[in-house]
Amino acid sequence: MTAVTTQQAAPAEEEVVTVKVAAPGTAIAVDEEPEARRPAEVGRRSWWGAAFAAPHSIGLALFTVVPIVASLVVSFMNWPMIGGHTWTGLENYRRLFDDPIFWVVVRNTAEYVILYVPLNLVVSLGLAAWLTPRIRHRHIFRVLFFIPTITPLVANVVVWRMLYQPDGLIDATLQSTLGEHAPNFLADDTWAMFAVVAMSVWAGFGYNMLIFSAALDAVPDSQIEAAQLDGASAWRTFWHVKFPAISPSIFFATMMTLITSFQVFTQPFLLTKGGPGTETETLVQYIYNTGFQNQQLGLASAGAWVLFVIILGITAVQFLGQKRWVHYE
Amino acid sequence: MKRRLLVGVTAAAAAWGLLVGCSSSSSTSNQSKDKLVWSMWIAGSSDKAAWQQVANSVSAQGGPKVTIQGAPFNDYFTKLRTQLSTGSAPCVVSIQSLRAANYTDVLRPIDSYAKKGGFDLSAFDTTALNGMKVDGKLYALPYDTGPMLLFYNKDLFKQVGAEEPKPGWKLADFTAAAAKFKAAGKTMFASSVADMNLESMILGYNGGRVIKADGTLDPSNPTFAKGLDWLSSLVKNGTATQASADNDTPSNNFVSKKVGMYLDGPWSLLSQKDKVKFPIGVTTIPAGHTSGPSTFSAGSGFGISKQCAYPDQAFKAITTMTSQKVLTTLARQGRAFPGRTAAQQTWYDNAHIDGVESVLKTAQKASAPLPGNKQSDQLQQLFSQYGIQAVNGQQSGAETMKSIAGQLGQ
Numbered sequence: 212m213t214a215v216t217t218q219q220a221a222p223a224e225e226e227v228v229t230v231k232v233a234a235p236g237t238a239i240a241v242d243e244e245p246e247a248r249r250p251a252e253v254g255r256r257s258w259w260g261a262a263f264a265a266p267h268s269i270g271l272a273l274f275t276v277v278p279i280v281a282s283l284v285v286s287f288m289n290w291p292m293i294g295g296h297t298w299t300g301l302e303n304y305r306r307l308f309d310d311p312i313f314w315v316v317v318r319n320t321a322e323y324v325i326l327y328v329p330l331n332l333v334v335s336l337g338l339a340a341w342l343t344p345r346i347r348h349r350h351i352f353r354v355l356f357f358i359p360t361i362t363p364l365v366a367n368v369v370v371w372r373m374l375y376q377p378d379g380l381i382d383a384t385l386q387s388t389l390g391e392h393a394p395n396f397l398a399d400d401t402w403a404m405f406a407v408v409a410m411s412v413w414a415g416f417g418y419n420m421l422i423f424s425a426a427l428d429a430v431p432d433s434q435i436e437a438a439q440l441d442g443a444s445a446w447r448t449f450w451h452v453k454f455p456a457i458s459p460s461i462f463f464a465t466m467m468t469l470i471t472s473f474q475v476f477t478q479p480f481l482l483t484k485g486g487p488g489t490e491t492e493t494l495v496q497y498i499y500n501t502g503f504q505n506q507q508l509g510l511a512s513a514g515a516w517v518l519f520v521i522i523l524g525i526t527a528v529q530f531l532g533q534k535r536w537v538h539y540e
Numbered sequence: 541m542k543r544r545l546l547v548g549v550t551a552a553a554a555a556w557g558l559l560v561g562c563s564s565s566s567s568t569s570n571q572s573k574d575k576l577v578w579s580m581w582i583a584g585s586s587d588k589a590a591w592q593q594v595a596n597s598v599s600a601q602g603g604p605k606v607t608i609q610g611a612p613f614n615d616y617f618t619k620l621r622t623q624l625s626t627g628s629a630p631c632v633v634s635i636q637s638l639r640a641a642n643y644t645d646v647l648r649p650i651d652s653y654a655k656k657g658g659f660d661l662s663a664f665d666t667t668a669l670n671g672m673k674v675d676g677k678l679y680a681l682p683y684d685t686g687p688m689l690l691f692y693n694k695d696l697f698k699q700v701g702a703e704e705p706k707p708g709w710k711l712a713d714f715t716a717a718a719a720k721f722k723a724a725g726k727t728m729f730a731s732s733v734a735d736m737n738l739e740s741m742i743l744g745y746n747g748g749r750v751i752k753a754d755g756t757l758d759p760s761n762p763t764f765a766k767g768l769d770w771l772s773s774l775v776k777n778g779t780a781t782q783a784s785a786d787n788d789t790p791s792n793n794f795v796s797k798k799v800g801m802y803l804d805g806p807w808s809l810l811s812q813k814d815k816v817k818f819p820i821g822v823t824t825i826p827a828g829h830t831s832g833p834s835t836f837s838a839g840s841g842f843g844i845s846k847q848c849a850y851p852d853q854a855f856k857a858i859t860t861m862t863s864q865k866v867l868t869t870l871a872r873q874g875r876a877f878p879g880r881t882a883a884q885q886t887w888y889d890n891a892h893i894d895g896v897e898s899v900l901k902t903a904q905k906a907s908a909p910l911p912g913n914k915q916s917d918q919l920q921q922l923f924s925q926y927g928i929q930a931v932n933g934q935q936s937g938a939e940t941m942k943s944i945a946g947q948l949g950q
Contacts, residue, residue: 292625293645312947376789377782378798395782398928484785486925487934488943503618504918 286512293506303513313514315489316497319404323479323493324472326408327415331468335416336461339423340449353424360417368481371410372397375482397483400490407491411478415471419464426460427453458537466529473522494518571631573850574604576857578632578842579620582610590873598860604853606632606861617917624845631848632857633680637671637838638736640679641755641912648844649677653855663864668839668879671909674755681862682879683870685839686806687824687907688740689899694819696800700724704821707895707902711745711828718779721800730790730802731775731783733927735920736910737790737803740825740836742767743908747830750919750941755911757919759945768930768937776933783931785924805838806900807876810891814874822896824903835903836910839879915948922947 286303290296307313338356342349359367374380375396382393396406430453438448454461476495479485485492485500492500494514502511571577578595582588588610595606609630611619617639623629624646635643654661661669661678668685672678690705697704702720705713721728732738742748748763758764774780781790781799790802795816803825804812813820827834842858844851860866867878871887877900878884888897913919922944930940 292621372786376784395932397785398782398932398934400929400934482785484921484924486785487929487932488926492925500918500921503621504921506621 282512282515285509286516288509290509290512291506292502292508296509299509303510304517306510307513307517312489312492313497316492316494319489319492320473320475320494322404323408323411323475324469326404327411327472327475328465328468330408330412331416331419331472332461332465334412335419335464336423338416339420339427340453342420342424344428353421356420357417359414362414364414364477365481367410367414368478371413372482375406398487400487403483403487403490407479407482410482411472411475414478415468419468422460422464423457426457430456455538459539462529462533462537466526469525469529470522473518473525571848571850572604573853576604576606576632576848576850576854577609577630578606578634578857578861579609579611579616579623579630580634581613581616582608583613590870590875593869594861594866597863597866598857601860601863603856603860604850606857624847627847629845629847631845631850631854632861633843633845634840635672635680635843636840637668637680637682637685638910638912638916640672640843641674642914642916643843644674644677644679646846647679648846648848648851649679650681650844650855650858651678653844653851654678657855657859659859663880663882664862665879665881665884667837667904667907667909668841671837671839672841672843674912680841680843681858682839682841683862683867684807684841684876685837685879686877686900687835687837687903688736688803688805689809689835689903690801690823690825691794691804691809691812692801692821692823693794693797693799693816694821696721696726696797696818697821700726700800702728702800705823705826707824707899708906709823709826711826714826715779718774718777722778726800727778727781727798728800729774729780730793730799731771731780731931732787732790732803733783733785733923733931734787735916735923736805736836736838738768738771738923738927738931739910741771741803743832743836744825744830744834745770745828747832751911751913751916753908753911755913757913757915757948757950759919759941759948759950761941762938765937765941768927768940771931772933772937775931780931783928785928787924807840809877809893809896810874813891813893820893822893822899824899824906827906833908834906835908837904837907838910840876841879918948919944 287298287300288296289299289302342352346352372379376382377392377395381396385391385393394402396402434452434456435448438452443451474495475493476499479491479493480496480499483491485496495518498511498514498518501507501514580591582591588608591608591610595608598604598606616634620633620643624633624643629646633643633647635647640647653659664682665685667687668682669678671685672680672682692705694704697717700720700723702717703713705717718728739750742764745767746763748761748765748767750757750759750761750764752758771780775782781793790799791804791808791812793799794802795812797818809820809822825835842861844854844858848854862879864880864882867880867883868886870876871878871883872890874890877887888900926935926940926944929935930937935943
């Protein structure tokens with residue numbers, strides 16, 4: 212009974228451990244505490260818990276919960292950046308769905324996601340699978356592959372622009388070897404989206420690679436050995452032993468990558484400003500332009516909520532589908 | 541009990557401190573008669589030092605203490621708009637002439653303050669002062685001004701055997717020089733899709749404008765679309781580079797000697813002169829099929845926000861910040877071309893560039909102020925998205941302007 216009370220008062224696991232490892236006498240002493248003092252003790256402890264959680268809770272409430280609720284309210288209002296606000300109900304959503312550019316940016320965002328997510332997962336999983344403990348200096352490779360992820364995206368973009376632009380590295384190399392000009396990747400409507408995706412994959416695969424690499428290291432050697440003794444090829448061992456074992460990590464990485472790729476903004480905004488035309492303009496840039504260039508905060512908030520619903524729906528589908536392929540031990 | 545109270549208060553204070561710490565260091569909420577905040581775009585440490593000197597000059601003249609709240613130029617107007625809409629407006633606001641129309645709802649007209657104090661507005665450059673007026677009301681005192689110009693690499697011109705452009709040169713001279721560059725396997729001109737650059741180049745070519753003199757938008761103007769086609773023909777025949785969405789590319793290509801010439805304003809001339817490793821020349825935009833103005837001029841100045849509770853003190857501050865003394869000091873330091881006529885000679889003397897005075901005077905005479913419009917920020921964004929399609933020849937000028945007009949709701 213006492214043990215249960217203690218756990219309720221302080222949810223931290225350490226408390227349970229203390230009771231377990233404490234000398235028998237101590238445990239008895241706890242048991243023998245007068246019943247009357249316990250509520251006060253519990254109250255003080257939860258007060259402390261609340262005090263420690265307060266900075267985070269206040270921050271969460273002020274900077275996350277309030278803005279989210281506010282943006283939902285704003286999305287039902289005509290809210291120019293400066294001037295009066297009026298309640299317009301679903302008018303912003305109607306305007307949004309009537310705007311042909313909105314559907315163009317939804318299509319662009321979908322194109323980006325469809326290209327980026329599989330490429331990112333294949334590259335990161337491939338490299339993680341390659342970086343087995345048998346590879347010499349694999350820690351150095353891991354660090355090298357992780358560097359693009361921790362470098363500020365703005366700096367990455369500047370470097371990639373130098374590669375892509377006319378007379379840049381790619382163009383100059385092609386000219387000197389084949390005597391042909393490379394396309395103007397960032398200004399050509401056929402190439403611009405591919406250029407943005409390629410840069411994003413380079414900048415983003417490191418994080419997933421690290422997750423997969425750690426998960427692969429955790430696959431028990433005994434299972435792999437058993438498969439090898441049964442005569443399984445390396446390919447079969449990977450697909451039938453390692454892959455199911457790391458499927459929870461793959462599920463997590465897929466979910467996170469999908470969510471962040473729907474929110475893509477920095478790469479296209481800095482590389483192409485959404486151009487040429489609207490070829491690389493994504494949903495978040497559309498929201499940004501609507502809010503900060505056109506100064507229609509209501510319409511921008513409605514756009515943000517549409518994005519939220521899209522992400523929520525796709526995440527829900529993922530969770531439903533995971534039962535078929537994710538194996539939890 | 542007391543201890544618990546003490547702990548509680550301390551924790552609350554710490555949490556509050558954390559939250560407050562997240563906000564801007566030079567908060568605008570504690571402005572007073574003696575203490576004003578000035579929002580300004582800042583490009584680096586030397587920029588900051590120069591503007592700090594300007595801020596200090598106000599208190600040195602017995603005015604309020606002015607604290608700078610800086611932001612990089614690319615973020616400045618987004619930040620300003622947000623600040624002005626949330627009620628945390630700085631009293632002194634830096635503004636560009638071409639954006640003044642976009643901010644009349646949040647800026648205070650200052651004519652009455654000038655009249656009240658008998659402040660002499662005639663000492664300012666007329667073009668600069670007119671640029672800060674919207675519907676006849678003055679919204680800022682100009683600190684710099686200038687028409688768009690062409691900066692060129694004197695060495696490259698000599699190397700390809702092209703004649704150095706004289707102020708007031710014509711389209712035929714431009715084409716002749718481009719032919720020399722092409723013969724030598726070089727590119728003469730750096731294409732740009734920045735709004736003011738595109739609009740100035742086309743104004744010089746055929747007088748086409750996307751913003752009429754009265755500030756209304758005219759995106760389907762056929763003459764302007766033809767101007768875009770001309771710029772595209774320059775790319776096609778190798779006179780100009782392909783355009784990029786990055787507005788810094790032309791300047792970078794010029795500094796790295798990839799092109800012989802690019803468009804910029806006098807506000808960049810002296811800093812660019814220090815950056816390049818060749819003698820820099822400057823000339824006017826070539827006039828083509830037009831008898832009217834052949835370049836746009838613009839400038840920046842300091843205004844007062846509508847929400848400012850201390851407009852008299854703010855007006856005193858901006859008069860000091862644009863005084864003869866301050867602008868002459870800035871000119872001596874090699875900064876922007878001053879908005880006061882009497883300070884301009886110091887700038888010419890300090891420039892040490894052959895013929896710069898005659899070029900600027902010719903260009904000023906041939907210039908018209910670029911009017912602003914409430915949608916000019918949006919137009920700028922649309923040019924960087926769609927303009928490259930027109931200039932690089934993927935779409936005709938008319939098709940491009942049709943897309944832009946559609947997005948502007950025209």
